[in-house]
Amino acid sequence: MKIQSFQGGYDKNFTYIVWCQQTKLAAIIDPSTEINPIIEYIENHDLILSKIFITHTHHDHIAYLNDFLDLFNNIIIYCYHQPINLKNDFIGLNDNEMIMVGNQELTAIYTPGHLSDSMCFWNKEHHMLFTGDTMFVGRTGRTKSPSSNIKQLYDSVYNKILILPKKTMIYPGHHYGCYPCITIQKNIELFNFFSCKTFKEFCVIMKNFEKNR
Numbered sequence: 001m002k003i004q005s006f007q008g009g010y011d012k013n014f015t016y017i018v019w020c021q022q023t024k025l026a027a028i029i030d031p032s033t034e035i036n037p038i039i040e041y042i043e044n045h046d047l048i049l050s051k052i053f054i055t056h057t058h059h060d061h062i063a064y065l066n067d068f069l070d071l072f073n074n075i076i077i078y079c080y081h082q083p084i085n086l087k088n089d090f091i092g093l094n095d096n097e098m099i100m101v102g103n104q105e106l107t108a109i110y111t112p113g114h115l116s117d118s119m120c121f122w123n124k125e126h127h128m129l130f131t132g133d134t135m136f137v138g139r140t141g142r143t144k145s146p147s148s149n150i151k152q153l154y155d156s157v158y159n160k161i162l163i164l165p166k167k168t169m170i171y172p173g174h175h176y177g178c179y180p181c182i183t184i185q186k187n188i189e190l191f192n193f194f195s196c197k198t199f200k201e202f203c204v205i206m207k208n209f210e211k212n213r
């Protein structure tokens with residue numbers, strides 16, 4: 001699976017294009033940045049955009065969704081089966097569901113906490129994980145929305161993401177850290193958000209983060 005990132009949007013957002021080299025079939029992960037550079041990239045690389053994956057339906061992550069739908073007729077939207085905020089037609093995903101991009105597989109992993117419709121998308125073969133606002137470089141997402149839940153976030157991060165192979169590269173929804181992407185291994189080594197022994201310890205770190213930001 002090939003990948004190209006684009007930065008922009010509301011707050012250092014990342015949009016990713018992923019594609020299958022054999023078929024040129026491509027998907028967008030989070031239509032959150034201005035579309036012109038993305039369209040140019042798609043054209044220059046002869047990609048065929050067929051799907052859009054949404055990591056969660058916070059407004060900034062779907063800000064450019066309609067622009068893509070206006071330009072591409074047959075595009076299909078995939079997101080968690082109970083989205084909080086989505087007016088378009090979509091295919092609803094469950095935890096652990098597999099989606100194809102050409103010959104490449106992505107597994108949808110349900111990771112509630114930042115928002116109740118948060119999902120990560122995992123390409124096992126190439127060790128890539130698209131984490132939206134569940135995990136950034138250096139910290140997790142916040143739990144400030146009505147459907148946020150810090151216990152769910154802890155479970156998602158510790159029991160669903162950090163158990164994946166340590167060489168997995170995290171591609172987050174925003175450029176909030178010192179690098180654009182990072183391995184699970186390094187995120188654990190460098191940042192205390194990911195080395196908690198207990199939920200209680202995680203709560204203290206989250207609380208201190210909110211106090212000092």
Ligand SMILES: [Fe+2]
Binds near residue numbers: 056058114133141
């Ligand atoms: Fe968010």
